[in-house]
Amino acid sequence: MSANSPRSLWLPKLLFAAVLILICILVIHWVTEENKPWIVPSEYKSLKNPLTPSESNLNAARQIYVDECSQCHGDGGKGDGPQARSHYPLPADLTDPKLLANAPDGEIFYQITVGRRPMPAFKNRLTRDQRWQLVLLVRSFSKPKTPSDGSASSSKTADKK
Secondary structure, X not given: OOOOHHHHHHHHHHHHHHHHHHHHHHHHHHHHHXXXXXXXXXXXXXXXXXXXXXXXXXXXXXXXXXXXXXXXXXXXXOOOOOOHHHOXXXXXXXXXXXXXXXXXXXXXHHHHHHOEOOEOOOOOOOOHHHHHHHHHHHHHHOOOOOOOOOHHHHHHHHHHO
């Protein structure tokens, strides 16, 4: 063995330690960035949806949603789509009324527009009106469902008697 043997092992050990430290720093950075709340510019927060929640706007939004969003957010917006589990963080449950209660339309529009890993940005994939239509649809997911058969109104009438 040569006298330089201990010295020649020093460099690979140092490089290994440096790579290990770099990987740890990157993982910590990734985890902290993923869990940060959305930072929405104030000019978006004050935006109001220029579209009305008409049946035609909602139907158009449903088609866009099926094509672009349902794989992750699920058919009903619960965040349970077929690709949901392969993402971190998991897709949001858009049916949760607390999630959108304090979010103005402009904030939802911003999130759809710019995206955030793993959600893609839709600024260049969808028109402005299509993104506003999606805001209408996202809002509709968290609204309570009204019975269409009229049974709720008849039970209220029965309670009053």
